[in-house]
Amino acid sequence: MQQMWTPWRMAYIRREKRPGCIFCEMLEAEDDRTQLILHRGEFSFLVLNKYPYNNGHLMSVPYRHVDTLEALGAAESAEVLALAALGVRALRRSANPHGFNLGINIGKVAGAGVLDHLHLHVVPRWEGDSNFMPVLADVRLIPQGLAETYDELKVALAGVLTEEREAGTGD
Numbered sequence: 001m002q003q004m005w006t007p008w009r010m011a012y013i014r015r016e017k018r019p020g021c022i023f024c025e026m027l028e029a030e031d032d033r034t035q036l037i038l039h040r041g042e043f044s045f046l047v048l049n050k051y052p053y054n055n056g057h058l059m060s061v062p063y064r065h066v067d068t069l070e071a072l073g074a075a076e077s078a079e080v081l082a083l084a085a086l087g088v089r090a091l092r093r094s095a096n097p098h099g100f101n102l103g104i105n106i107g108k109v110a111g112a113g114v115l116d117h118l119h120l121h122v123v124p125r126w127e128g129d130s131n132f133m134p135v136l137a138d139v140r141l142i143p144q145g146l147a148e149t150y151d152e153l154k155v156a157l158a159g160v161l162t163e164e165r166e167a168g169t170g171d
Contacts, residue, residue: 023047023061023117036146038090038153039083043076046083046157048150049121054129055144056095056153058122060084067116068106080120086160087122094156097124 026035026047036048038058049057060083062076072080088100101123105112 021065021117022114023119024065027063033150036150038150039086039157041079041083043073043079044083046087048146048153050146052123052142052146053121054123054125055142056091056097056124056149058084058087058091058153059119060087060122061117061119065117067118069104069118072118084120084122086157089160090153090156091122091124093159094152095124098127099125101125 026037027045029035032038032040036050037045038048039046043064044060044062047059047061049059060080062072062080064072064076066072069077084102088102091097091100101121103121103123104118105121106118108115
């Protein structure tokens with residue numbers, strides 16, 4: 001039997017399960033890079049998932065701590081979606097995926113890992129990225145480290161935002 005090592009998962013497995021919200025705590029921290037926050041908007045932020053389903057897995061998260069989609073105001077909803085689109089554009093530039101899965105899991109039965117702070121997942125997909133590992137071994141292979149992915153996405157985001165400003169289509 002072949003062994004696959006995923007040492008980055010041990011921090012997640014062993015971490016102290018404590019009350020509080022990971023997204024709210026991220027926002028209170030001073031270092032966006034350490035928290036993997038890629039971009040801060042007026043009502044929401046774009047962050048790399050520390051425990052990704054695929055390389056480049058992002059989340060668009062409202063600042064306000066709400067647990068349902070209908071609890072968001074119109075401006076918040078619009079920006080959460082706009083930041084997801086910004087993330088898609090940056091991922092296209094930096095990683096050239098063949099497609100994307102976008103989704104919001106509301107409630108434990110729907111697969112929400114963070115139950116009380118809504119967030120929109122942006123998962124890049126490549127042809128052939130699904131294989132037997134998740135099915136047979138309950139293992140997902142992520143080919144790039146988070147720090148490298150973060151750095152590449154920051155550069156890509158800066159390029160996308162510059163192009164949008166120059167074209168008059170950005171904020």
